Amino acid sequence: MKWFRAETFDPDFAAALVRVSPNRNARRDGTAERTHPPDMILLHYTGMASGKAALDWLCARESEVSSHYFVDEGGIVTQLVPESERAWHAGQSFWNGETDINSASIGIEIVNPGHEGGCPPFPIMQMRAVARLCRDIIARHEIAAARVLAHSDVAPGRKSDPGEWFDWKYLADEGVGLWVEPEPLGGGRFLQEGDSGMPVDALQTMLRLYGYKVDADATFGTATREAVIAFQRHFRPARVDGIADASTITTLHRLLAALPRFS
Ligand SMILES: [Zn+2]
Incomplete structure (x- = not known):
């Protein structure tokens, strides 16, 4: 055997x-x-x-x-x-x-x-x-x-x-990973699914710079919404809704500024 x-x-x-x-x-x-x-x-x-x-x-x-x-x-x-x-x-x-x-x-x-x-x-x-x-x-x-x-x-x-x-x-x-203080929730302008144009293009550029998979087509479609949700889960967990509000965009700016290759 x-x-x-x-x-x-x-x-x-x-x-x-x-x-x-x-x-x-x-x-x-x-x-x-x-x-x-x-x-x-x-x-x-x-x-x-x-x-x-x-x-x-x-x-x-x-x-x-x-x-x-x-x-x-x-x-x-x-x-x-x-x-x-x-x-x-x-x-x-x-x-x-x-x-x-x-x-x-x-x-x-x-x-x-x-x-x-x-x-x-x-x-x-x-x-x-x-x-x-x-x-x-x-x-x-x-x-x-x-x-x-x-x-x-x-x-x-x-x-x-x-x-x-x-x-x-x-x-x-504890010395593991990148973290920036999330901007508190608040009012202001926001971008959401269905929007298009320069501000969406700028948002997509920022998401892509960090590494997320989104098209640079200046159209806020499903992939952009899903990337915003993923970003929020990780870096702005107070609200995970796929809407790029001022808090989300400011936090994303802050994150990119903290990347070694941009500082
Ligand atoms: Zn898993």
């Missing part, structure tokens, strides 16, 4: 437990079969009723999904895929011209039942573990602050995780 013995690996993050997911392959670099070094971190919520069910799913061959890391509510970190390999967490995605986000990124699944589960807060022990894990990854791969992103940033309209209640400010205070 021959037994199949699951292969294992040493964790890249020293404090991580290891549970191997078969859902992985080699990182690709565009059309060539070269290794793409990870230069982006993508954060997700699991969006399932329990953490155990989510971990089982990420390790089940038939799911065809995985992530590099899994962080439970108590802050225990499990590594499923070596960082040198390509985990399958991003799906159909886009950021700053790149479409193979799985090859470019390290994916972290954070246990939380998500929007469908009532948006419960991420416990502090879990957030501390996410911050510690990200700092370790950032130091080893020199990942830019502006490239620590939400799944919803790279797949707006299709994905909404880790959700607008995820504490990006806490992470930034």
